[in-house]
Amino acid sequence: MSTPALELQGLTKRYGSFTALQQMDLTIRAGEIFALLGPNGAGKTTMIGSVCGLVKKTAGTIRIFGKDLDQDSVGPRYQVGLVPQEINFDPFFTVAESLRIQQGFYGQQRDEARVDEVLTALNLANKKDALTRALSGGMKRRLLIAKALVHKPRLVFLDEPTAGVDVELRRDLWTYVRKLASEGTTIVLTTHYLEEAEELADRVGIINEGRLLMVEDKTTLLRRFGEKRLVVTFDAPQSAPSDAARRFSARLSENGRTLTYVEREGAAPGGDLLRALYSEGLPIADVETRRSRLEDVLLEVLRGKPQPQVA
Amino acid sequence: MNVLGMQTLFVKEVRRFMRVPGQTVLSPLISTTLYFIVFGYSISSRIHEVAGTPYLHFIVPGLVFLGIANNAFLNSSSSLFITKIQGTVVDLLVAPLGPGELMAGFIGGAMVRGLVVGGLTWAVATLFTGFSLEHAWVAAYFLLVSSYVFSVLGMLAAVWAEKFEQINFFPTFVMLPLTFLGGVFYSVRELPAPWNTISLFNPMVYMVEGLRYGMLGRSMYSPLYGGSILLGVAVVATAVTYFVLRSGYKMKA
Numbered sequence: 001m002s003t004p005a006l007e008l009q010g011l012t013k014r015y016g017s018f019t020a021l022q023q024m025d026l027t028i029r030a031g032e033i034f035a036l037l038g039p040n041g042a043g044k045t046t047m048i049g050s051v052c053g054l055v056k057k058t059a060g061t062i063r064i065f066g067k068d069l070d071q072d073s074v075g076p077r078y079q080v081g082l083v084p085q086e087i088n089f090d091p092f093f094t095v096a097e098s099l100r101i102q103q104g105f106y107g108q109q110r111d112e113a114r115v116d117e118v119l120t121a122l123n124l125a126n127k128k129d130a131l132t133r134a135l136s137g138g139m140k141r142r143l144l145i146a147k148a149l150v151h152k153p154r155l156v157f158l159d160e161p162t163a164g165v166d167v168e169l170r171r172d173l174w175t176y177v178r179k180l181a182s183e184g185t186t187i188v189l190t191t192h193y194l195e196e197a198e199e200l201a202d203r204v205g206i207i208n209e210g211r212l213l214m215v216e217d218k219t220t221l222l223r224r225f226g227e228k229r230l231v232v233t234f235d236a237p238q239s240a241p242s243d244a245a246r247r248f249s250a251r252l253s254e255n256g257r258t259l260t261y262v263e264r265e266g267a268a269p270g271g272d273l274l275r276a277l278y279s280e281g282l283p284i285a286d287v288e289t290r291r292s293r294l295e296d297v298l299l300e301v302l303r304g305k306p307q308p309q310v311a
Numbered sequence: 312m313n314v315l316g317m318q319t320l321f322v323k324e325v326r327r328f329m330r331v332p333g334q335t336v337l338s339p340l341i342s343t344t345l346y347f348i349v350f351g352y353s354i355s356s357r358i359h360e361v362a363g364t365p366y367l368h369f370i371v372p373g374l375v376f377l378g379i380a381n382n383a384f385l386n387s388s389s390s391l392f393i394t395k396i397q398g399t400v401v402d403l404l405v406a407p408l409g410p411g412e413l414m415a416g417f418i419g420g421a422m423v424r425g426l427v428v429g430g431l432t433w434a435v436a437t438l439f440t441g442f443s444l445e446h447a448w449v450a451a452y453f454l455l456v457s458s459y460v461f462s463v464l465g466m467l468a469a470v471w472a473e474k475f476e477q478i479n480f481f482p483t484f485v486m487l488p489l490t491f492l493g494g495v496f497y498s499v500r501e502l503p504a505p506w507n508t509i510s511l512f513n514p515m516v517y518m519v520e521g522l523r524y525g526m527l528g529r530s531m532y533s534p535l536y537g538g539s540i541l542l543g544v545a546v547v548a549t550a551v552t553y554f555v556l557r558s559g560y561k562m563k564a
Contacts, residue, residue: 088398104319
């Protein structure tokens with residue numbers, strides 16, 4: 001098994017009496033896309049800051065590609081790139097200069113081909129010589145991403161990288177993130193757009209109040225906590241649930257117009273209920289199905305339904 | 312050691328101040344030249360000589376020092392402080408740059424600005440007084456050590472400051488009084504007691520006097536004595552700044 005990209009053991013951060021991170025244990029495999037989800041103030045940015053050298057941890061161990069930050073706090077950082085949550089830019093420099101500076105900070109010689117490659121990937125090529133202060137908000141966000149990637153890091157932290165950007169950039173970024181991952185880059189992503197995590201992540205971690213509540217493979221998580229809803233609308237109101245509806249424990253709405261069936265793992269498929277309703281000759285006008293999303297799972301986990309489980 | 316990272320930060324710092332030369336070089340040059348014209352000409356009509364040196368010549372080393380000290384301090388303090396305010400400090404903290412690399416980059420850039428302004432002030436002064444350089448190595452040492460010490464102090468102030476008001480605290484309440492009590496415009500020896508004794512604890516006195524020795528060949532103190540004191544000041548300031556940066560004080564959450 002290859003060396004993990006990141007290993008956290010008992011990572012704790014306290015600000016006075018407030019505990020921002022509590023005994024966090026987490027292993028992120030090399031080459032995976034890992035989404036860390038949780039509400040505001042859950043500890044996501046504190047975790048990333050502790051790894052990236054922005055936050056002084058109170059206790060615990062951080063290893064980047066097997067190297068302990070307590071032993072060498074600088075060396076492992078050659079491998080790391082960070083897209084911070086807050087937009088920042090140095091108004092004295094152009095877009096290309098900002099990227100060249102970033103290459104230099106990481107001990108790399110000027111590589112104009114790489115600068116062009118990253119700018120093209122993030123749709124900033126036509127702004128190469130523009131001063132950073134002249135960029136729009138979305139472009140500044142793209143520049144932040146370009147800066148985090150220009151030195152070809154093996155471990156990239158994207159802390160809400162698409163907050164406040166348009167749909168087009170979001171889609172562009174997703175494509176680029178997938179490309180990076182296919183090339184072996186490890187991505188740690190925090191986002192409020194759960195669609196983003198659902199689209200990209202291999203594994204998902206859920207954090208709340210500084211505690212890592214669970215880490216799970218995304219598809220397993222969705223299957224384990226996910227559900228499918230089948231909503232049947234009738235032409236005419238029904239006075240009571242039919243025999244089939246009772247058999248499947250489907251719920252009839254108060255006005256008798258809709259019947260809702262929640263299909264969890266192991267339950268009978270919704271198609272069986274539909275067939276039974278048709279055979280009962282009920283006046284079905286419309287059928288709608290909705291698979292639960294990561295958002296539903298997150299809410300369920302945060303409400304405390306599953307037991308904490310850490311990988 | 313990340314030599315390329317350090318070099319990049321240094322070049323970035325120099326480019327940063329060169330992008331706004333009117334503000335970073337021309338403006339301090341004009342104000343120091345005004346000092347020279349106003350103080351020099353108004354006082355030299357009454358004080359013709361100080362310790363055998365014409366008054367206009369006497370104040371040149373002090374004014375060169377003023378240009379160096381103010382600008383070296385301002386460059387490192389404002390540059391680092393603004394990265395904190397703008398949030399671009401993240402780039403420095405995430406990158407593989409240790410305290411040594413950060414110091415070399417910021418201090419190097421600030422020294423260049425201080426020396427450029429000091430050098431230009433000297434060049435302007437020579438138009439009025441003629442060129443004088445008696446001990447080139449001594450002058451070079453005191454130019455470098457003065458710019459170094461103030462660059463380091465600027466960095467330290469930037470680390471400590473959290474508000475714009477605080478970044479002005481050191482130049483207003485520490486540098487300005489010490490500068491004016493540092494013998495730029497007069498000989499400290501002529502101060503009445505106990506001020507002449509108190510002045511001996513002001514490192515700026517040794518900076519000004521050391522430069523005076525290098526440029527004019529005359530000084531109140533042996534340049535070796537003053538140079539040693541300043542070397543001590545530089546070592547202490549460097550050590551304090553290094554450990555402050557390493558601890559992450561006011562730089563990391």
